[in-house]
Amino acid sequence: xxxPSEEEAEARRLRDEERQRQSARSVEGVVDLDVLRGWGEVxxxxxxSEHILPAMARLVLLHGQEEIGLHGPKLVLGRLxxxxxxxxxxMSELFDHERYRIGAPHVHLSIDEREEWSxxxxxADSPTHLNDLLLPLGGRPHKIKSGDILRLDTNAFRFEVCExxxxxxxxxxxxxxxxxxxxxxxxxxxxxxxCGPRLGMSQRKLYTVGRSFPRLxxxxxxxxxxxxxxxxxxxxxxxxxxxxYRHIALRPLNDQDWAVAPLSRRxxxxxxxxxxxEVTPLEPGDEIGLNTILLHYHNPRADQPSSTHTIRLPIASxxxxxxxxxxxxxxxxxxxxxxxxTEDG
Amino acid sequence: xPTPKMGETVSLGGRTCTIERRWECRTLQYAFGRSNSGGAAxxxxxxxxxxxxxxxxxxxxxHIQRAPTLLVSDAESSRAIVSLKPPLEDIALxxxxxxxxxPWIDVVDALxxxxxxxxxxxxxxxGFDGLSRQHLLRDTRHARFVLAAAPSLxxxxxxxxxIWRDLKFFAELLYERxxxxxxxxxxxxxxxxxxxxxxxxxxxLIPGVVQILAxxxxxxxxxxxxxxxxxxxxxxxxxxxVDEPLRLTVGTHSTMGGAISRRNNQDSCGHMxxxxxxxxxxxxxxxxxxxxxxxxxxxxxxxxxxAVGFAGEAFARAWAHHGAQxxxxxxxxxxxxxxxxxxxxxxxxxxxxxxxxxxxTTFSGMLFAHDRVGIGHAGDSRIGLVRDxxxxxxxxxxTLAHLLERAGAPSSEDLEQRELHNRTxxxxxxxxxxxxxxxxxxxxxxxxxxxxxxxxxxxDLGLLAMRGDAFLLTSDGIHGVLLEEExxxxxxxxxxxxxxxxxIGRAALHALAKDNxxxxxxxxx
Numbered sequence: 001x002x003x004p005s006e007e008e009a010e011a012r013r014l015r016d017e018e019r020q021r022q023s024a025r026s027v028e029g030v031v032d033l034d035v036l037r038g039w040g041e042v043x044x045x046x047x048x049s050e051h052i053l054p055a056m057a058r059l060v061l062l063h064g065q066e067e068i069g070l071h072g073p074k075l076v077l078g079r080l081x082x083x084x085x086x087x088x089x090x091m092s093e094l095f096d097h098e099r100y101r102i103g104a105p106h107v108h109l110s111i112d113e114r115e116e117w118s119x120x121x122x123x124a125d126s127p128t129h130l131n132d133l134l135l136p137l138g139g140r141p142h143k144i145k146s147g148d149i150l151r152l153d154t155n156a157f158r159f160e161v162c163e164x165x166x167x168x169x170x171x172x173x174x175x176x177x178x179x180x181x182x183x184x185x186x187x188x189x190x191x192x193x194x195c196g197p198r199l200g201m202s203q204r205k206l207y208t209v210g211r212s213f214p215r216l217x218x219x220x221x222x223x224x225x226x227x228x229x230x231x232x233x234x235x236x237x238x239x240x241x242x243x244x245y246r247h248i249a250l251r252p253l254n255d256q257d258w259a260v261a262p263l264s265r266r267x268x269x270x271x272x273x274x275x276x277x278e279v280t281p282l283e284p285g286d287e288i289g290l291n292t293i294l295l296h297y298h299n300p301r302a303d304q305p306s307s308t309h310t311i312r313l314p315i316a317s318x319x320x321x322x323x324x325x326x327x328x329x330x331x332x333x334x335x336x337x338x339x340x341x342t343e344d345g
Numbered sequence: 346x347p348t349p350k351m352g353e354t355v356s357l358g359g360r361t362c363t364i365e366r367r368w369e370c371r372t373l374q375y376a377f378g379r380s381n382s383g384g385a386a387x388x389x390x391x392x393x394x395x396x397x398x399x400x401x402x403x404x405x406x407x408h409i410q411r412a413p414t415l416l417v418s419d420a421e422s423s424r425a426i427v428s429l430k431p432p433l434e435d436i437a438l439x440x441x442x443x444x445x446x447x448p449w450i451d452v453v454d455a456l457x458x459x460x461x462x463x464x465x466x467x468x469x470x471x472g473f474d475g476l477s478r479q480h481l482l483r484d485t486r487h488a489r490f491v492l493a494a495a496p497s498l499x500x501x502x503x504x505x506x507x508i509w510r511d512l513k514f515f516a517e518l519l520y521e522r523x524x525x526x527x528x529x530x531x532x533x534x535x536x537x538x539x540x541x542x543x544x545x546x547x548x549x550l551i552p553g554v555v556q557i558l559a560x561x562x563x564x565x566x567x568x569x570x571x572x573x574x575x576x577x578x579x580x581x582x583x584x585x586x587v588d589e590p591l592r593l594t595v596g597t598h599s600t601m602g603g604a605i606s607r608r609n610n611q612d613s614c615g616h617m618x619x620x621x622x623x624x625x626x627x628x629x630x631x632x633x634x635x636x637x638x639x640x641x642x643x644x645x646x647x648x649x650x651x652a653v654g655f656a657g658e659a660f661a662r663a664w665a666h667h668g669a670q671x672x673x674x675x676x677x678x679x680x681x682x683x684x685x686x687x688x689x690x691x692x693x694x695x696x697x698x699x700x701x702x703x704x705x706t707t708f709s710g711m712l713f714a715h716d717r718v719g720i721g722h723a724g725d726s727r728i729g730l731v732r733d734x735x736x737x738x739x740x741x742x743x744t745l746a747h748l749l750e751r752a753g754a755p756s757s758e759d760l761e762q763r764e765l766h767n768r769t770x771x772x773x774x775x776x777x778x779x780x781x782x783x784x785x786x787x788x789x790x791x792x793x794x795x796x797x798x799x800x801x802x803x804x805d806l807g808l809l810a811m812r813g814d815a816f817l818l819t820s821d822g823i824h825g826v827l828l829e830e831e832x833x834x835x836x837x838x839x840x841x842x843x844x845x846x847x848x849i850g851r852a853a854l855h856a857l858a859k860d861n862x863x864x865x866x867x868x869x870x
Contacts (some may be wrong), residue, residue: 018790021804024782030805031673031682035666036659096771096784099750129695219697237781245696265699266777295531 011063018095024237039214046197047234053173053193056165057109057117058149059157066093068157070109072192073167078106078122078152085273086292088192092238094155101126101153109144111167117159119144126153178298184258186230186250189287189294190239199230204252208263209290213245232293242267242291251279256301258282267291350765437485437572439478444518445525449587450527451488452522457517457580463511464573472507475498476514505571509563512576516561522551529653535562553583579859585625591716591810592628592870596843599863600852602822611638611645612820612863613706615653617660621669628669632660632683633865634710634844635726635818635846641775644704646777651694652687652706660712669714676719676807677787680712684721684785688774695776705775709740709818711805713867718816719807722786724773727824730808731815731836736829739808741789743772814869823853842866 014225020026027033055069059077068077068089075088081104090100103123111117118141123271128135129151130142144150146161170193177194181187186209187198201207207229216222224247232243244264253259261279262269270289271280282288284299425803447455452468459481460571466472473480483489501507517528524547529646537543538559544550557579560570570576595618601610636652638645656800663672663679694702707724720728725742741747746766749756757763772784788803815836824832827849837851839845846866853862 019857021787021790022783022785024804027678027682027685027782030671030678031663032666033682033686034658036663036682038658038662093850096752097748102750123737161753213693213697216693216697219693221697222693241781245693264696266696 008063012065015064015095037214037264039212041212041233042228042231043234044197044231045234047188047232048236049196051190051193052177052196053170054165055162055191055193056111056167056170057146057162058160060160061093062149062156062158064093068093069191071165071190073170074110074199075192076105076108076122078102079104080292081105082291083270085270085275086289086294088189088237088294090292092236098155102155103128103152106152107150110141113167115167117144117161118142119150128152176298181298182300184297184299186288187294187298188294194296199250201250201258204255206252207250208246209243209248209250210246210263211240211243232290235293239293242293244290248288248289253281257297258297260288260297364736367520387449389559411555413627437483440679441483441521441551443483445522447488447522449522450584450589452519453580453584453587455488455490456518457577457584459492460515460573460577460580462492464577467501467508467573470501472499472501473511474507475510476513478518480841484541502606502667508572509561509569512561512570512573515576515580516558519554521556523547523551527713527785534558545758551586553579553586557583578620582625588627590627591629591812593631593713594868594870595633595845596841596866596868597864598846600850600854600861602858602860602862603854604857604859606859607861609642609646610861610863611642611649612636612861613638613646613649613653613823614818614865615657616862616865617657619664628715629667629713630664630672630709630715631713631867632656632680633713633816633818633867634708635728635820635863635865636774637707637724637726637822637861638704639706639770640704644702645706646704647702648691648704648774649706651691651702652708652774655687655690656683656708657711659683659690672712672714673717675805676712676714676717677721677803678719678805679714680719680721680788681782681785681787682721683712684708684710684723684774685782686781688723688779688785691774691776692779692862702776705773707743707770707820708774711816711818711867714807715811716810717807718810720787723780723784724770726818727833728825729817729819729829731817731833732811732813734833734837735834736817737792738829739788739792741786743770743786745769745771747771812869815845816867816869817849818867819849819866820861820863822858822862823864825860826853826858827854836866842868 016035023103027203029331031070051069051071055071056073057070059068059070061067068091070089072088076086077089077091078087078092079099079102080087084105087105091102094102103126105122106126107128108120108122109117110120119130119135120141121135121137121139124137129149130144131149132151135142142181144159146159146163148159150157150159174194177187181198181200184201186201187194187196189195201208204306208226209230209232210228211233212228212231213222214226228246233240235243244267248269249261249263251259251261259279260269260271260276261280262276268289268291269276270287271282272287273289282297282299284301286297288295424723441845444452463473463476480492483490494791499507500681513531516531516534520528520534526547529537537547537549538555541550544555556568557576559568560575560579563569570579595616597614597616599610599612601607612635614633614635614720616631619630621628621630634653635658638647638649640648660683663683667679687710691706707726709722709724709726710720711728712719712721720739722728722740723743725744726740727742728739730737730739744767746763746769748771750765759768772780772786774780786862788808792803794803817836818831831852832849835848836845839848843866845868846864849861849864849866853864
């Protein structure tokens with residue numbers, strides 16, 4: 001029987017060993033996967049860069065060295081169940097057998113104007129304990145403060161607030177980023193906050209977002225598809241798998257606005273955490289979800305200030321601007337093919 | 346110090362030594378003894394007028410790492426006593442019979458190490474004035490020699506004749522090992538080398554051996570070695586010639602099985618073997634895999650057969666671009682890279698031809714590079730090693746049951762639920778979403794690290810395969826119904842892998858498996 005601190009050290013050592021055995025980095029350092037694949041991926045290194053918005057708080061795994069940074073004021077944490085929309089952090093630091101019984105999703109964490117964090121339980125399938133007190137599903141949010149121990153099923157975390165990063169300071173930093181971005185853009189989010197990489201949409205044209213894929217004669221759609229405008233192959237392993245090879249298209253609406261169109265039959269697209277199946281016009285500050293990869297839609301129109309995302313239902317079809325017919329996805333595909341052919345021709 | 350007698354105990358630098366043998370050579374006398382601490386020692390006296398001890402100091406202290414000897418001098422005595430103490434325990438005197446019995450690969454390795462030691466000493470400008478087997482002790486546990494005495498050290502001064510005097514010893518030893526008889530002397534050997542018939546009769550016409558004999562015979566012949574490096578090169582070529590690389594043979598058996606509910610075979614398996622011989626260097630590279638399809642009837646079959654095809658492509662590309670050496674250096678990393686490639690390639694099918702590609706598959710792949718083996722795996726198909734009458738499963742099942750076990754959850758009371766947990770996969774290759782590299786398994790954490798050699802390098806260097814091994818790749822239709830002992834028995838019963846695979850398939854069929862049956866057997870010979 002090991003002493004508690006010995007037990008902890010042992011648990012830590014086992015996790016490190018396991019990590020080393022599974023490490024993606026060691027494979028990538030030795031094996032040229034582009035060679036094995038037979039096609040090259042466009043891997044933008046900035047997709048794996050550090051956050052540009054600092055973490056306001058952290059969840060520190062008690063039996064390991066990993067930390068989950070909370071880089072935004074509102075986050076949904078837990079396993080992903082696509083039916084319930086995206087999660088802000090995938091808890092990839094946990095192993096399968098640790099993550100297994102975490103709720104999908106499990107908790108919602110948020111900070112208010114009084115700089116106080118609170119926690120809402122989103123699942124009854126798996127227990128949630130705050131300082132050994134079992135929290136029920138739903139009900140009022142529970143206050144959580146620095147030093148509190150949060151247990152999601154058997155995974156224990158210590159909640160730590162980063163005192164220097166207050167909500168107001170974070171909000172200013174967030175606004176600064178948006179102010180300096182003068183064109184419409186999609187900005188990548190991670191762990192609740194913007195992390196830097198973006199797609200600038202300076203031209204009024206169709207933009208497609210996805211991942212590098214091979215051109216194969218026996219898969220005709222791969223041959224006719226136009227090149228991607230934003231290639232997300234460079235995302236981390238646990239993120240990039242969520243992005244379809246051709247996931248969404250951004251289509252200009254009138255001379256200022258944009259709409260998003262889902263391109264993949266097997267991968268979901270969300271706007272403000274609600275799944276869409278057709279072309280959907282966007283409002284500045286909207287959040288697009290490629291499965292669970294979240295993008296902030298920015299459009300610095302003079303009359304509408306950008307805001308953090310708000311969860312709203314997408315506007316179905318009731319707007320009266322010209323050039324806004326609802327587009328069938330197959331029509332859009334044909335349109336994209338046509339664009340590709342004219343580019344090549 | 347007076348010349349020690351046989352059986353006498355001598356004290357030297359804190360150690361006591363019992364003399365086992367004595368020689369006299371020129372003006373020197375030296376003796377070999379075993380010290381009280383178990384180590385061996387050879388001692389001799391230096392002649393009063395020579396500067397021989399300077400040579401000894403120069404030669405041996407500089408190369409302590411290479412030459413397995415240690416130099417000690419007795420500072421108290423007015424006459425310097427130089428003692429070479431081999432730091433090995435299982436040391437014994439030279440034995441002609443043992444030498445003639447030594448396997449060829451060990452013969453060459455021992456001579457190579459001796460040649461390297463000799464080269465270091467020659468580099469310092471010193472020679473032995475002829476090596477003799479009386480100067481060598483042998484390590485009885487490993488095929489190694491220990492240079493235990495150097496009574497006639499002499500300055501080389503660039504004299505080729507003196508280098509040759511040391512090199513001809515190698516011809517002596519090789520001759521005796523090949524012909525199994527005493528060395529007839531260099532002049533007789535020179536004669537023999539002109540006579541092909543005699544060479545054949547004496548069993549000297551061995552590729553690599555005859556070249557070294559010619560090189561060592563005289564310093565003035567056309568083929569003569571002029572430096573120890575040439576001897577080393579000759580020995581390296583000989584090593585390639587005597588090296589018996591592992592050879593792989595494969596058998597496969599895959600059927601839909603006897604379960605009435607199974608109307609097709611969703612299992613697939615495949616392998617690629619690339620055998621090459623380049624400059625006498627033989628090498629075998631291979632990739633073997635088993636895939637068990639998931640999903641509706643056609644979906645599963647299509648996914649598993651695509652997976653096997655994609656794996657072959659990826660392996661061929663890896664071999665072509667990375668090359669054999671790199672694959673040998675990290676077989677597990679390459680095997681996992683191949684599994685990742687297969688996974689991604691399946692999702693390309695899934696996205697661009699979705700109606701045809703809705704299923705998924707397990708995937709267990711084994712990469713074989715010369716003698717190193719790596720694994721890349723996701724799902725509940727398995728890879729096992731049969732060695733020394735035991736079967737060790739090398740993979741962990743990616744099932745819910747196994748996941749719960751790792752999570753420390755007690756197994757369910759309900760039999761039906763336990764069965765369900767055994768059948769539910771926690772990881773597999775899907776046509777919808779690719780699997781992360783981190784979740785592609787290699788060797789299971791339960792696999793003993795000793796299979797990798799001495800270090801814990803299964804996760805990249807992989808397992809060291811040995812002659813006599815058998816590898817089994819099975820879908821759950823096989824390992825779900827046959828016990829480890831049964832599989833071992835069946836492997837031992839057949840000397841060719843196809844018969845073993847068929848026998849295993851039949852045994853599983855008769856055990857009323859509820860699933861498709863697939864087994865791929867690899868024999869390492």
